[in-house]
Each structure stands twice: as C-alpha cells, then as structure tokens.
Amino acid sequence: MNHSMNTPRDCERSEDLLAYLYREATASERKSFEQHLTQCSACREEHVAFGGVREAFAGWRDESFREAASFYPFTEKQRIEKRSALVAVREFFRLAPVWLQASGAIAALVVCALAASALVNADARREQNRIAFSTSSREPQRDAAPTVDAPSQKHYTQQEVDELIADRVQRGIETYREQAARGSATTIVAKDADRKSSAPDSAASSVSTDAKENGARRRSRTTTTPVGARERQTTVARRSNDDGVPRLSDLLDVVN
Amino acid sequence: MVMTDEQIVARAQAGDREAFGEIVRRWQRRIFALAYGMLGSAEEANDVAQETFFSAYRNLQSFRGEAKVSSWLHRIAVNQCITRQRRQKVRRESPLDAETVLGETQIASVTHAESPARHAEGRACAKDVRQAVGSLPPELRQIVLMKEFEEMTFQEIADALELPLSTVKTRLYTALKQLRMKLEKHAATETVE
Numbered sequence: 001m002n003h004s005m006n007t008p009r010d011c012e013r014s015e016d017l018l019a020y021l022y023r024e025a026t027a028s029e030r031k032s033f034e035q036h037l038t039q040c041s042a043c044r045e046e047h048v049a050f051g052g053v054r055e056a057f058a059g060w061r062d063e064s065f066r067e068a069a070s071f072y073p074f075t076e077k078q079r080i081e082k083r084s085a086l087v088a089v090r091e092f093f094r095l096a097p098v099w100l101q102a103s104g105a106i107a108a109l110v111v112c113a114l115a116a117s118a119l120v121n122a123d124a125r126r127e128q129n130r131i132a133f134s135t136s137s138r139e140p141q142r143d144a145a146p147t148v149d150a151p152s153q154k155h156y157t158q159q160e161v162d163e164l165i166a167d168r169v170q171r172g173i174e175t176y177r178e179q180a181a182r183g184s185a186t187t188i189v190a191k192d193a194d195r196k197s198s199a200p201d202s203a204a205s206s207v208s209t210d211a212k213e214n215g216a217r218r219r220s221r222t223t224t225t226p227v228g229a230r231e232r233q234t235t236v237a238r239r240s241n242d243d244g245v246p247r248l249s250d251l252l253d254v255v256n
Numbered sequence: 257m258v259m260t261d262e263q264i265v266a267r268a269q270a271g272d273r274e275a276f277g278e279i280v281r282r283w284q285r286r287i288f289a290l291a292y293g294m295l296g297s298a299e300e301a302n303d304v305a306q307e308t309f310f311s312a313y314r315n316l317q318s319f320r321g322e323a324k325v326s327s328w329l330h331r332i333a334v335n336q337c338i339t340r341q342r343r344q345k346v347r348r349e350s351p352l353d354a355e356t357v358l359g360e361t362q363i364a365s366v367t368h369a370e371s372p373a374r375h376a377e378g379r380a381c382a383k384d385v386r387q388a389v390g391s392l393p394p395e396l397r398q399i400v401l402m403k404e405f406e407e408m409t410f411q412e413i414a415d416a417l418e419l420p421l422s423t424v425k426t427r428l429y430t431a432l433k434q435l436r437m438k439l440e441k442h443a444a445t446e447t448v449e
Contacts, residue, residue: 015425018432024409050432056439057404060385064293064405068285071298 011042021050261325269316276316280309283326287333290405294337296386304340308333327416330406334398341390388438396431403428 013036019025020033037044156164259267261282267275284305291304311332312319319328389397402408402416410428414421 014429015422018425018429019410022403022410049436053432053436053439054404056385060293060382060389061289061404063382064289065285067292067298067301068289071288071302072285 011040013040013043017043017047017050021047021054262321265316265319265321265325269319276313279312279325279329283329284309286326286405287329290330290333290401291337293386293405294334294390294401295340296383300340304333304336307336311336323416324412326406327402327408327412330402331398331416334401338394384439384442385435388435388442391438392431392434396427396434399424399427400431400435 013033016025016029016033016036020030025033037047259278261279264275264278268279287308288301288305291301291308292298295301295304308329312329319325323331389400392400398417399413402413403410408416410421410424413419414424417424
C-alpha cells in the first residue's frame with residue numbers, strides 16, 4: 001500500500017492523527033505514527049492544518065478567559081489572596097528591588113535571633129499540673145505546692161519557705177523581747193502552728209485555721225501586742241497568697 | 257487538604273449551601289469563558305453562567321457522580337448557550353446567522369491544495385473561530401468544546417457522552433476538517449476584500 005497516494009479521506013489513520021495531535025498517543029503509537037507521517041503526505045498536510053486550527057482555538061480560548069478574568073475581578077483577587085505564604089515570599093523576593101530584599105532578609109534574621117535568644121533564656125517549669133513559662137528577666141510567681149526544680153536553679157519547697165519565715169520571725173521576736181526586757185513593758189507572743197517549737201502564750205495569741213484547710217505545711221500567724229488595748233494587733237495570715245503564706249515583709253513589719 | 261469537586265457536591269447534596277458556593281467560586285470563570293467563547297457577549301455569558309449554576313443547584317440531587325462535576329456544569333452551560341443561539345436565530349438577531357448560512361456546499365468549494373492553510377488559520381481571530389465553532393452541528397460542537405475548553409481526554413469525553421471512543425475521535429476529526437475549511441474560506445474572503 002502506497003501511503004503517499006493517500007488522501008485524508010481514505011487514510012485509515014485519522015484517529016491516530018488525532019491522538020498524536022492531542023498528545024494522547026503512547027510512546028509506541030507516537031513512534032509508529034511519526035514513521036507514517038514520513039510516508040503519508042495527506043496525513044502530514046492535515047497534521048499541519050489541524051495544528052493551525054488548534055492555534056486559532058488557543059487564541060479564542062485565551063480571549064474568553066481574559067474576558068472572564070475581567071468580568072470576575074473579585075474572583076481573581078480572591079485567587080491571589082489564597083496564595084500560600086511561601087508563594088508570597090517567593091513573589092516578594094522575585095519582584096522587590098535588591099535593597100528591599102536585603103532589608104527584608106536582615107529584618108528576618110534579627111527577628112529570628114531575638115526569638116532564639118528569648119528561647120535560650122526562657123525558664124519553663126511545671127507548677128500544679130500546668131506549665132509556667134518565663135524569661136530570665138522575670139521570676140515566676142509560684143504557688144504553694146512544691147515545685148519541680150529546674151536542673152540549673154535552686155527552688156525552695158513550701159516547707160523550706162515556711163521554716164525560713166519562722167526562723168526570721170523567731171529572730172525578730174527575740175530581738176524585740178530583748179528590747180522589751182531593757183525597758184519596755186511590751187510583750188509579744190508568737191506561735192508556730194507547725195513546729196510548735198516555742199511555747200504559746202495562750203492568753204494573748206490566736207491561731208488561724210489554715211492548717212485545717214491546707215494541711216500541716218500551711219500556717220498562719222497572729223501576732224498580738226498586749227500593750228494598752230491591743231492596738232497593734234495585726235493579722236497577717238492570708239495577706240499575700242491564697243494558700244495562707246504571709247509575705248515576709250509583712251511579718252517583719254509586725255515584729256519590728 | 258483541598259476537597260475535590262465531587263466531595264463538595266456531596267456536601268451540597270447533604271444540605272450544605274456554603275459547599276455549593278465553593279463550586280460556583282471554582283467554576284464561574286471557566287463557565288463564563290465557555291459561554292463567552294460560544295456567544296461572544298460578556299453580558300450573555302454572565303447570564304448563561306448564572307443560569308448554569310442555578311440549574312445545577314436545582315438539579316443537585318440528580319447528580320450521581322458518574323461524570324465529573326466540571327463536565328456536568330459544562331454540559332449545562334453548552335445547552336444554555338445553544339438554547340440562546342436558537343432563540344437568536346429565530347429572532348434573526350444572532351451574529352452567527354451570517355456564518356450559519358455558509359453551508360457545506362459553499363465550504364466544499366474551497367479546495368485544500370489552493371488554500372494557504374496555516375497562514376489563514378494563523379490570521380483567524382477569536383471572533384472567526386467563535387463563529388466557525390458556532391456554525392458546527394451541535395454534536396460536533398460539543399466535542400470541540402469538551403476537548404478545547406475542558407481539556408478532556410478522548411476517553412473522558414467518550415465516558416461522559418456514553419459514546420464509543422472511535423465515535424468521539426471521528427466526530428472531532430470531522431469537526432476539525434469543517435473548521436479548517438471555514439477558517440480558510442474566511443481568510444480567502446478577507447484576502448479578496
């Protein structure tokens with residue numbers, strides 16, 4: 001069969017021509033048809049002509065889509081807004097002038113450095129089933145419950161804090177007593193609910209009920225000055241924290 | 257993760273109105289472009305796009321997922337365009353009328369050998385192509401649009417139209433031949449003028 005004598009109408013490979021034209025032929029079909037094209041002038045001529053028709057289609061299609069884009073500007077805007085951050089950054093570095101690209105890069109590096117510095121200096125600890133996070137510039141406010149010590153920093157348990165406070169108060173009381181023994185008729189009675197190390201002055205002291213509520217580690221103190229009409233009686237329990245631990249400064253004010 | 261059209265339509269069928277809005281947002285520009293490609297009028301294309309989505313919404317429950325959502329919408333839009341063209345033809349207002357009177361006998365008078373095919377087709381503007389496509393018989397025009405606008409494969413077109421694969425290729429081949437002759441004829445007329 002002489003393919004070169006074929007006309008488009010009697011060539012049996014019109015379907016192969018379409019598959020080749022629209023790039024839907026397999027590799028072997030493509031190779032076979034390319035070989036056929038060298039022999040069949042009709043298919044060759046038609047392949048060129050149909051390619052021209054497809055080019056005309058492309059212009060027609062492009063015009064239609066341009067018109068659609070201009071008719072639906074909001075949709076187009078929406079499409080741009082939906083671009084990912086990565087695409088936006090890439091677009092910025094593609095379109096921005098060099099000086100702006102450099103400034104942007106430096107600013108990004110500074111921000112990253114600051115963030116890294118903050119993370120390095122951060123102090124995270126677990127307190128009563130929650131995570132407390134702070135930077136080194138601020139001490140976290142601790143609750144009454146014992147804390148889990150960070151490896152690099154000493155923390156005190158509530159019991160240790162109580163003992164420190166009691167010692168400081170006791171020393172203050174003793175100092176005051178010494179001053180009172182030297183000439184003042186003022187007496188002071190302090191009672192430690194947990195340690196019970198010093199004998200309570202039952203006539204002049206009272207104990208708060210925090211121990212009942214919060215266990216043996218919690219305490220409160222009532223300091224009374226029996227001089228005159230007990231005008232200096234001050235209760236410092238529950239002054240600072242919900243757990244009943246008084247502020248050390250308040251205690252010192254009382255005893256001094 | 258981006259949902260497929262079919263998943264969104266399934267949600268719309270379950271009563272999610274927002275989901276159908278997403279379908280409209282995704283496809284309104286392409287539907288408009290298709291209608292504009294067929295009708296050549298932005299206002300009419302917009303009308304067709306609105307009618308297409310309105311019709312799709314009304315018939316949402318009848319969509320069974322056998323064809324792609326895009327094919328479904330395109331088919332509705334093409335039918336809307338054809339209906340409009342028929343009305344225009346009846347009113348003798350259609351710009352396609354002049355082209356439609358170019359019967360096969362006239363077109364056949366242009367021989368392949370004497371026409372500078374590639375030159376003529378290269379010069380064909382969008383309007384000429386639109387008129388040429390509009391003058392095709394509906395069964396050929398539909399396949400051209402599915403191939404060139406929807407960029408469907410032959411097998412997808414065959415599945416969507418429930419036609420044999422060879423029939424789809426034969427129809428497209430016939431359509432391309434007719435379009436080639438129409439465009440060559442148009443180019444030859446322009447050259448004479």
